[in-house]
Amino acid sequence: MTKEYGEVTAIDNLNLDIEEGEVFGFLGPNGAGKSTTINILLDFVTPTSGSATVLGSDPQKATRELHRRIGVLPEGYELYDRLSGRKHLAFAAETKGADDDPSELLERVGLDPDEGDRKVGGYSKGMKQRLALAAALVGDPDLLILDEPSAGLDPTGIQRMQELVRAEAERGTAVFFSSHILGQVEAVCDRVGVLNDGELVAVDSIEGLRDAFGSGTTLTIELDTIPDDALPTLPEIEGVAGYEINGTSLAVQCTTPRAKGEAISHVQTAGATALDIHIEEAGLDVLFNKLTATDEQRSDESVEEVVA
Numbered sequence: 001m002t003k004e005y006g007e008v009t010a011i012d013n014l015n016l017d018i019e020e021g022e023v024f025g026f027l028g029p030n031g032a033g034k035s036t037t038i039n040i041l042l043d044f045v046t047p048t049s050g051s052a053t054v055l056g057s058d059p060q061k062a063t064r065e066l067h068r069r070i071g072v073l074p075e076g077y078e079l080y081d082r083l084s085g086r087k088h089l090a091f092a093a094e095t096k097g098a099d100d101d102p103s104e105l106l107e108r109v110g111l112d113p114d115e116g117d118r119k120v121g122g123y124s125k126g127m128k129q130r131l132a133l134a135a136a137l138v139g140d141p142d143l144l145i146l147d148e149p150s151a152g153l154d155p156t157g158i159q160r161m162q163e164l165v166r167a168e169a170e171r172g173t174a175v176f177f178s179s180h181i182l183g184q185v186e187a188v189c190d191r192v193g194v195l196n197d198g199e200l201v202a203v204d205s206i207e208g209l210r211d212a213f214g215s216g217t218t219l220t221i222e223l224d225t226i227p228d229d230a231l232p233t234l235p236e237i238e239g240v241a242g243y244e245i246n247g248t249s250l251a252v253q254c255t256t257p258r259a260k261g262e263a264i265s266h267v268q269t270a271g272a273t274a275l276d277i278h279i280e281e282a283g284l285d286v287l288f289n290k291l292t293a294t295d296e297q298r299s300d301e302s303v304e305e306v307v308a
């Protein structure tokens, strides 16, 4: 589907399938088109061309039915200061025709029963976020749409949210997880889609993205001494893409698993002793930078270093 706002193309020919039971991470820089996509799925926005199918139905035709089957934690949700948390959940259940027990929902998101009885106007940011998440879980949704779900949550809250997301997926719910916090996307998502300037620039598992974009692994070897003579021949090892020295620490970029062992043997054969080793897989942040870099950034040496 495509969505244009006057001159601005918010979504450009987006073509994407998300399976039931899948946690799908939806990433993209500010203004990439994530909210527009979510708003089309919920029929808050109509696409300029193309269409979406949500749980087998057209959101424009089956809006009410879909809203009952979808749980949404939107970015700028609104709560009623004068209502208690428990009343919010009871209201959400009534609206969806569901029979959820507010106490059970409060417990699932880690809010105490007495907190549930307090007026939401007195809630902290994290408590509000927990309540909004609980409201999204009302009615055992078949699709959960979460926009920046960890906003304001403490580490325990984040862990709980991630466990809830995985548990929902395990019972067959498709989870659409839009976030800028890449570590969380990496921790919880089965696949990710990266949107840049309205275009989907990648869809894959994180493993798949690593393979496709060759960001590989950095092997850091702490040495007793740097074997200067042996370093120029290090890149001759198959799968060694480059290296850097920092004091007595040697960082080797490896694109194959085997290259790591061979790089260690190479320096040890040259008389150095490996005192410690550290292996770091390319994180989602490196892949994200690579996928969403502007032409200007691509020609910037510092970015080249990050993605090399």
Ligand SMILES: Nc1ncnc2c1ncn2[C@@H]1O[C@H](COP(=O)(O)OP(=O)(O)OP(=O)(O)O)[C@@H](O)[C@H]1O
Binding pocket: 005, 008, 009, 010, 028, 029, 030, 031, 032, 033, 034, 035, 036, 037
């Ligand atoms: N109602 C609107 N009228 C005009 N332009 C809009 C409207 N809504 C979105 N846009 C434009 O569409 C593009 C995509 O916006 P969108 O809100 O979908 O991005 P996003 O990926 O959700 O960004 P963020 O991460 O900042 O929330 C932006 O250029 C934005 O300015």
